[in-house]
Amino acid sequence: MRPFHIVEGEEFLELMKEVAPVYKVPSSTHFKKLLCDKYDVMKREWSVKISKANDLCMTIDVWTETMNEKSFLGITTHFIEQASITNLNIATRELNTNHTAEYISNVFSDILNDWRIPLTKITCTVTDNKANMVAAIRQTLGESKHLPCFAHTINLIVQSSVNIASIQALISKVRNIVKWVKNSVINSDKLRKLQIEAGVPEGSTKKFIIDIKTRWNSLYYMLEHFLDMFKLASALTLDSTDSPEMLTGQEIEAIKKIVQLLKPFEFVTKEASGQNYVTLSKIIPMVSCLISEVRKFSTSIECVIQLQSKLMAECNKRFGLIEYNTYAAFGTILDPRFKNLHFQDANACGRAIQKLKSIIEVDVSTSSEEEDVAKDDFDFCSPSVKEKKGLQKVTKCPYIYPAQYLA
Structure with a gap:
């Protein structure tokens, strides 16, 4: 490096x-x-x-390298190789001009051409929810081949929801204390000493965590760690004249409720971040359980009630039609763990099942004709069935659904 x-x-x-x-x-x-x-x-x-893979999925992201202030477009392709998930990063291309949808689309197309990947081979492309990324994929592949990143959507929901004045006031007080400790070697040493005096082994002492704006769960971890160590933080602030204001007992209780309310979002964020297992089929079940957990949450603290209401509104806004997404619906129904258990909309479930049936009927019909072709290959006395029907011989198993429908 x-x-x-x-x-x-x-x-x-x-x-x-x-x-x-x-x-x-x-x-x-x-x-x-x-x-x-x-x-x-x-x-x-x-x-x-890549050329041997029947179907490909892509994940695309744009990020900025802050030290040099340079932007890059990264592309990873995903496919099944010998019954195993394979992920290959095929490009990290520097972006030299404004990140317009047309420019990103051109760079994406250029990379695909460089790797000789036909557009017809791409089943689906996952990006964040930024308008330029969504538009770029639609320009390149069409609307039906785009899927917003589930983890990024969760990030948007939480970040938008916590943007309430009363909630931000609590978070700011926690953040100020965390910064005050982390930015001082003396305070950090005092924190470690207090833990050792309390019987914590030298190598097991904890540190405060500061949140990052682009990662909502870093906010969750900051609050969670603060709750574990707020008594130590209180002792530190009482021992110093330049310390920031410590939270009151009522504010600590509110932070506890906020962490409890955000815990399901932290769980689904981690669950959706797997690389070596399929996560698409979990989206509808996770959304269903997430909304259920938020809805049944109970508290008497006004600011937390406002947060709960905002989270529900954002979830309905972002995931209200998730069951009508073909990729998510097919994945859930075909997953034997879930099938149709978590569908809340009967019409969406029926629509997906009907689509699957039509795909299976076409696949079975095609496979039957292929069997006729295979039998005729050994009949040297009569004209080939292939010539009669104009069919091409293929070797696809009739009981495996085409990968483009499974995403």
Whole structure:
């Protein structure tokens, strides 16, 4: 993870002279060439894997490298290889102009062309909910092949919901205390000393966590850790004249209720972040359980009641039609753990089942004709059924649904 030019540094060369006096250290250009050669080899190997896959899914994201203020577009392709999920990062392309939908669409298309991936092979593409990303995929692949990221949607729901003045006031008080401790070596040492004096082993002492704006669950962890350590924080603030204002008993109780209310959102965020197992079929069940948990939550604290109401409204806004999403509905129905148990809308469930039946009927019908073709291949006395019907011989198992319908 060091820059190439480190091998030309004076101190590095002196070190190598001591370690291996007869070794001639190659130039940075040499290592760049080795890396480019390795990239070419890996690209050829990955291209073969991708070309053999029947269907592909893509995940696309744009992010900014804050140190250099450069933006990049990352693309990962997902497919089934020998009954296992395979994920390959095929591009990290620097973006040189405004992130318009047209520009992102052009860069995406250029990367697909570079890897010789036909658009017809792509089943679905997952992005965040930003308008330019959604529009870019629709321009490139069409509306039916786009799926918003579930975890990002949860992030938007919580971030929008906690944006209540009374809730923000509580969060700010916690954040100020956390910053006050973390930004001071003296306070951090005092915190660790207090825990050791309380009998906590040296290696098991805890630290405060500060939240990050782009990760809602970091806010949850900050509040959760603060509740575990607020007595220690109280002792620290009482022992200092420049400490921020400590929370009252009523405010601590409100924070406890906020953490309790947000816990289901933290659970589904973690559950939806798996890489080595399928998560699509869990979306409808998780949304159903999430809304149920928020709805039955009970409290008498006014600001938490407002938060609960806002969370319900945002969930209905973002997930109100989730059962009509073909990918999510098919995935849930075909998952033997869930089937149609978590559908709240009978029309949406019936619509999905009817679509599946029509797909199965077409697939079974096609497979029957293929069996006729296979039988006729051994009949050398009569004209080929293939010639009569104009069919192409295929080897797909008739009992496996086409991957594009399973997403």
